Amino acid sequence: MAYNSVEGRAILIVDDEQDLLDLLKYNFEKEGFRTITALDGAEGLQRARQDDPDLIVLDIMMPEMDGIEVCQRIRRDANLRRKPVIMLTARTEDQDYIEGLDVGADVYIGKPVSVPVLISQVNALLRSAGRTQNPPDILHLGAFEVNRDRYLVVHRGEEIRMPKKEFDLLYFLASNPGKVFRRQDLLDAVWGRDVYVVDRTVDVHVRKIREKLGNGLIETVTGVGYKLRVL
Numbered sequence: 001m002a003y004n005s006v007e008g009r010a011i012l013i014v015d016d017e018q019d020l021l022d023l024l025k026y027n028f029e030k031e032g033f034r035t036i037t038a039l040d041g042a043e044g045l046q047r048a049r050q051d052d053p054d055l056i057v058l059d060i061m062m063p064e065m066d067g068i069e070v071c072q073r074i075r076r077d078a079n080l081r082r083k084p085v086i087m088l089t090a091r092t093e094d095q096d097y098i099e100g101l102d103v104g105a106d107v108y109i110g111k112p113v114s115v116p117v118l119i120s121q122v123n124a125l126l127r128s129a130g131r132t133q134n135p136p137d138i139l140h141l142g143a144f145e146v147n148r149d150r151y152l153v154v155h156r157g158e159e160i161r162m163p164k165k166e167f168d169l170l171y172f173l174a175s176n177p178g179k180v181f182r183r184q185d186l187l188d189a190v191w192g193r194d195v196y197v198v199d200r201t202v203d204v205h206v207r208k209i210r211e212k213l214g215n216g217l218i219e220t221v222t223g224v225g226y227k228l229r230v231l
Helices: 018-030 041-051 067-076 094-102 115-131 164-174 183-191 200-213
Strands: 010-014 034-038 055-059 085-089 107-110 138-141 144-147 152-155 158-161 218-221 225-228
Touching (some): 010 041, 018 034, 018 115, 041 067, 085 115, 144 164, 152 200
Parallel strands (some): 010 055, 085 107
Antiparallel strands (some): 138 144, 144 152, 152 158
């Protein structure tokens, strides 16, 4: 189904600030979205599993279960792991930004939230999801098996799981072995042209992939970007 219209699209908003929840609900519904809301992480995860939203807007600092744990559980859930997730937080330190991306958030937005920017990011992520094609579910890279259906890498029988964007980046590079990509090319291909993320996002994800799979798979091309080594 194409994502060229918001009609009928469901957005799950999880935040313990009732005023912000009401504001976002009002503005999303004014744009034509259907909204689902939750005031804490545990309820948010339950609603995600129950209502199958098209996208999840998730605050980090919440009672019961924080947004980091909720996002981790979403990425481990076979029915939810491919859902776009936007994280909201008042914390703006680099480590918080990196932690949000590491657990699989697609976009990280600081508070106070700009409603037009948030809606633009939602639309961009849904368009990007709608353009996703269906390449082979399993790619083989020497001793590594990259399994897109299960969102994991298998190395000599050992299963290696990684957050969604790390996997998406690895899978994209693995689909184009030996080809050099600029950071902006990778941002456009994996995050989408309409989603604003900084260049260092690619570097962070490459570093995390290397920590899990070793330094031999993804090569740095100095002054240009990255490529996956032909095995």
